[in-house]
Amino acid sequence: MSVVSISETDEDLAGRWSLVFEDFALLNAKSAATQLGFAAQLLLYRMTGRFGRDAGEFPDTVVTYLAEQIGASPAELEGYDWLGRSGRRHRADILDHLGFRRARRQDMQAAAAWTGSELCQLGLPASGMMDRLLGWFVAHRIAAPEEEALTALITTARRGFEDQVLEKIASFVSSEHGERLDASLADEEGVTGFSGLKADPGQPNIDNILIAARRLAFVKQHVLPLEALPDLRDPIARILRRRAINETAWTMRRHPDGRRYALFGLFLAHRERELTDGLIDLLIEIVHTIGSRARNRVLKAFVTEVERVHGKEGLLVRIAEAACLQPEGMVCDVVFPAAGGADVLAAIVREHKASDGFERRVHRVLRVSYLRHYRRMLPAVLGVLEFRSNNLVHRLVLDAVDWLRRTSGSRRVLRPEDGVPLDGVVPPQMARPGRGKGRRRASADQPHQL
Structure with a gap:
């Protein structure tokens, strides 16, 4: 060379x-x-x-x-x-x-x-x-x-230098903590096993988001405090982390206790960020999927129910011309023939009424889909994710998220004085009417807040 x-x-x-x-x-x-x-x-x-x-x-x-x-x-x-x-x-x-x-x-x-x-x-x-x-x-x-x-x-x-770094990390691992880490290594292919923690989030569905939430909860429970870890951007930390990622559970178990726990701790510290990002991506995809499926379902029913009338602008011009030529004439003699018949005008009325309630129907289908299938993911997601923002504009949304965390899983009836955060979060036209005296279910507005 x-x-x-x-x-x-x-x-x-x-x-x-x-x-x-x-x-x-x-x-x-x-x-x-x-x-x-x-x-x-x-x-x-x-x-x-x-x-x-x-x-x-x-x-x-x-x-x-x-x-x-x-x-x-x-x-x-x-x-x-x-x-x-x-x-x-x-x-x-x-x-x-x-x-x-x-x-x-x-x-x-x-x-x-x-x-x-x-x-x-x-x-x-x-x-x-x-x-x-x-x-x-x-x-x-x-x-x-x-x-x-x-x-x-x-x-x-x-x-020798790596041993010093790993010994410092291992000093923060208690015996009980080490036993739980060893259990993860023993159950290699389990959801929270060593190999399972390395797995990708998978496709956006309810099962995968629940698994991702379980893994993130495990990592948060077992990750070491910041003072125990070197800066994750530090070159040595990156080298040791890559070494842990490339090892199998079997090779990890061969290390002495202190070295094994320290490598596992570095792996978990980095993996926490990746699992958080993966869980958020799944959540966004699922929320988008719920809305898209509800819209497509209502749109399909809308097309089936309503015959769309095309060329309404030209139709309006013909009706206006006929009315101007015979201002004293009867509607049935002047307007209906210009429009092509009473059936055409009736179809226009039905189309307008259907389109006026389209968004309401979408949100009704969305709510049903959420309550029947997707609702069970909410406690798991909110139990491991924390939302923050310095932007005051987002304060209403953050308040709604806090409310969701407190009420997820609840089926009790809420009253106006319970302070359901709707303003600035749920569009007024989409807010579900209360059940007498303003009462409503805690789950009624969760899909919109989510």
Whole structure:
């Protein structure tokens, strides 16, 4: 893999791959056949803190630029002894030339401490951490060990840092809390099992919305307090959360108790938002479906009952012309013939009366559909969702939602003094008449408020 981009500009090449006077003094002491490889290793280590392993790490543009500086052929790089005795001797000369010393045990301990305290919290991939760690060695003028040793150092530091994060989270999990989480792992495919909690909300229907409400209620009951969790936008939190999502219940049960509970807690904290969004989407879809089905049902009955009269504007013009020509004539002699007969006028009257009550019929069908089938979802939804708004315009709607939460499931008769929130929520023409002295059922206006 090349160490620089093939598309580097001439200015980039000059800034990063130019030899200085002191470099030439050292370079001239090497044999002509090895000078190009030596120069490549020298400039690569100065820039990145590591040595190359083969010629493929250097783009052709870099090789050509280096060869021009020392008067060599670019092909000479292929014959360089990268890992043999000559290469090792050259690496030692380069370290001495650049003022680097060999890493000691205390240097490796300091590098590990820095990696754990400063680098791990950034949530970088392994390659990014490797580059930053090499930069630390360069800044301290210490020769970095082999890549395998650095990889082991990074792995150990990352594991230790993650353990610290998970131990802090696990400290907030009580024994009873842990037992309930273990029960979810044991009942993997159940509604509130570990796999069930990962499932999508499904199609908008009454069964799926009740299941989604149960899952959200479980998550809200078992989610850890905010002070126990890192910021969910934190890179390490995202990494650990993805790890928990990708694990099965079986692999989760294999973790030690503290680590298992902490991973589960991170998963639940993130899943709470997703389940809330999914439940709201289901609720919106179902409410839309109730209204659409009621409208389509009434419209179908309306078409069956009423023969729509087309061209009423032209009909009105013909009637007006006939009336103007015979203002003293009888209706049956003047208007009926111009309209095409009394049946046409009667059809217009029926159409008008039917359309005038169309919305009322829609809401009557909607109310019946809600009471017979969809009403049972209301307590479950309101039990897990909380509605808020800083907009005063929505205050009436929020009051209606609070009222729904208090009265959902109630079949008692309400009186005007009970304060049913209708104004600004339910259209006046759609409010259901009371049953004597203004009394009404608690469920009468729930579909409109919903």
